[in-house]
Amino acid sequence: MDAIAGEIPDGAIPELARRVNDARNAYLQALLAGSRKQAFLVIQEARKDGLSIMDIYVDVFQAAMYEIGRLWETNIITVADEHMATAITQYIMSLLYQEMDIPQETSGRAVITGVQGELHQIGPNMVADVLEAEGWNVRFLGTNVPPDGILEAIDEHHAGLFGLSMTMFFHLPNVIELVRRIRTELHHVPACILLGGAAFRMLSALPGELDGCHVAMDLRDALRKTRLTDFTRAAMSSGQTFS
Numbered sequence: 001m002d003a004i005a006g007e008i009p010d011g012a013i014p015e016l017a018r019r020v021n022d023a024r025n026a027y028l029q030a031l032l033a034g035s036r037k038q039a040f041l042v043i044q045e046a047r048k049d050g051l052s053i054m055d056i057y058v059d060v061f062q063a064a065m066y067e068i069g070r071l072w073e074t075n076i077i078t079v080a081d082e083h084m085a086t087a088i089t090q091y092i093m094s095l096l097y098q099e100m101d102i103p104q105e106t107s108g109r110a111v112i113t114g115v116q117g118e119l120h121q122i123g124p125n126m127v128a129d130v131l132e133a134e135g136w137n138v139r140f141l142g143t144n145v146p147p148d149g150i151l152e153a154i155d156e157h158h159a160g161l162f163g164l165s166m167t168m169f170f171h172l173p174n175v176i177e178l179v180r181r182i183r184t185e186l187h188h189v190p191a192c193i194l195l196g197g198a199a200f201r202m203l204s205a206l207p208g209e210l211d212g213c214h215v216a217m218d219l220r221d222a223l224r225k226t227r228l229t230d231f232t233r234a235a236m237s238s239g240q241t242f243s
Helices: 014-033 036-048 053-073 079-097 122-133 147-157 169-185 219-227 229-236
Strands: 109-114 137-140 161-165 192-196 214-216
Touching: 014 036, 014 053, 014 079, 036 053, 036 079, 053 079, 053 122, 053 219, 079 122, 109 122, 109 147, 122 137, 122 161, 122 192, 122 219, 137 147, 147 169, 161 169, 169 192, 192 219, 214 219
Parallel strands: 109 137, 109 161, 161 192, 192 214
Antiparallel strands: none
16 A cells, blocks of 8 residues: 555656546535545545545645635535535545555654634645654544643653644634643653644745644645654654744
8 A cells, every 4th residue: 555655756757747637626515415435435436547545635635625614615505514514525535544654653742623613624634644644642632621621731742843734814813822821831852843724825934933843734734744754753852942
């Protein structure tokens, strides 16, 4: 099994680009039809066509869910439609997880979650999956977890990497406060704090309170950053802030 490798490079061959595009469009139509069975068959066929799990996570799931979000925001679909698409995608992700070849722990310990006040957890769930496939010992907390619970999980797990997702920009004060508490209250401070989600993609720069944190623009970017030698070395150490 190929775990999650197989990034599509810039200027990817037209045939592979066509397969990705066809899978994404077919998957989106299955979501809009509310057909879990059809969505699953689309992903099965995509795997047979040679798409890696990373291809599917980023170029099919992520892209389709972005479009689902746009359709909901413009009142073309209902909130029930959006929730159904999310449930279908999470279900299929749970099946793909079984195909991942999880190696022995080599990269350190991580805690991944979403900011309190949000229920969107597909993004951080994807990050947790791909990090685990890279050898990280991951605790995925879901999202909308109270800050006290997050701090406790980081401390108990001795996490060198903390990943936090934010979708709605107005939750930024919650992120700032959580990062402040992590840096001032924990016995074990994660060396690396990785931020991601739609809201961070809208920011031209991080506020000063988040200096030293890293931003991942998408799933592939998160994986690239956690593969950097200095980043990983810092995450495997303890008691220092990575900047």
